[in-house]
Each structure stands twice: as C-alpha cells, then as structure tokens.
Amino acid sequence: MTWNVNGIRAVEGRGFFDWLKKEDPDIICLNETKAEPGQLAPHFIEPPNTSYSSFWASAKKKGYSGVAIYTKIKPDNVRFLGKSDFDDEGRVLVAEYKKFTLITAYFPNSQDAGKRLDYKLAFNDAILKLCKSIVKNGRHFLLCGDYNVAHTPIDLARPKQNEGSAGYLPEERAWMTSFLEAGHVDTFRHFHPDEKNHYTWWSYMGQARAKNIGWRIDYNCVNRDFLSSVKSSIIRPDVLGSDHCPVEMEIDI
Secondary structure, X not given: OEEEOOOHHHHHOOOHHHXXXXXXOOEEEEEOOOXXXXXXXXXXXXXXXXXOEEEEEOEXXXXXXXXXXXXXXXXXXEEOOOOHHHHOEOOEEEEEOOOOEEEEEEOOOOOHHHOOHHHHHHHHHHHHHHHHHHHHOOOOXXXXXEOXXXXXXXXXXXXXXXXXXXXXXHXXXXXXXXXXXOOEEEHHHHHOOOOOOOOOEEOOOOOOOOOOOEEOOEEEEEEHHHHHHEEEEEEOOOOOOOOEOOEEEEEOO
C-alpha cells in the first residue's frame, strides 16, 4: 500500500494505527508525513503488537514533506535518493528487498503558475534515471507514492477546467508519458484501462470527496518485466483520514 497521509500525527488521531493493525499490509509507504522520528512517540517508530519496522526520510524544514515505510519484511538495505536537493525535503526512500527494489517517493507539487515546475521536472528525471539504473542492473522495481500528476483526462473529474493547473500541466503529463514509454507500467491502468471516476485525492473544499470530484495522482508503477508478478492494483476510497486515500497492489514473489 501507499498513502499520502497529510501528516502522520494528524492521521494517527483519526485511528491510523488501529486501521493499520486491522488492514495488516506487508508493506505500507507513507507520503507527506510532516515529521521526523525525533518528534514522534515510540509507537510511531515501532507500532505495538505488530511486527513492523519503520524507516523515515524527513525534510530539513519542520512539518514539511517526508516519507516513511512500515514493513514486516526486513529489507536488505534502505537509502535516500542521494541528491541533496531532494533528500533535504525528505522525498524518497529506496528499500532493497530480495526480489525487487521498492521506491517510495513524494513528488513535488509544481505549484501555482508552475512556480516549482523546474524543480519538479528535475526530481522526475532523477527518479526516471534511478528506475532505469535498477532495471539495467537486472532487478525489478516498484515505484509508489504521490506523483502529483493526473496523467490523462480520465484521471481527474474536471480536466477542461484544470488545464493550466498544477498537477495537470502539459510538461508534467508529458513526463508521465515518457516514463511509461520507457518500459514502465501504471498498474492501476493496466487492470482498469478505461474506467472513469477513480480518484485518490479530493479537495477539502466544496464537498469534493462526497461528490467524487477528484484527481488520481497516487500510483503504483513497475518495470514491465515485473508486471507478471502483479496480481491486482486497486484504489481504496473507503479509507478516510486524509485528503488522499491509499492505493493498494498485490504482488506474488
């Protein structure tokens, strides 16, 4: 699973750890944790009565960005992206498992008028380079997280009204196309190629979630040769607690 929780402490107050224990995923990646381990109570680091270990990448700026992994399966190694411009914002963790490499990434928001578009595109290109290098070395990858882009018109409820909006800029969408054309697969679209009205983020304004006026901006992507191991890929709008919902996939390794 991957889920932008919009603040780990906020979602904890909405029953996150009870939900985690009940749902019991093997691995869950969190985006936008807005915290570093030193700020958190011990149960955030090692959830009680579970077998999870956790790994964290935090932003230098307090209360900003950040990613984490809760995993039952101990990875062989966990590292940052290795580029200070992005690691300083706590945007990536790379976990090496026996059969695949897991990348959890919180992609930058390009912001109004494309204020951070150049930063985002540089981040995107660093992620693409990482994915290509993993495949070149004979390994599989799973890239999960909040990509902060709706790729095609069916990935948001109001595409025409959002032309020019952050997350739907031509440059962002073109990068997503190039990422997929490089031999990578959006697993949700693989299993649900033409289905509409499936979103992972809704504004808090105007009862957007109740009306399902949303955007699909959270993804689980894999290299094409790993696709045969992917058994399902779904969106979980039933799970509340954040302005995003989790996205889930099952792999057989």
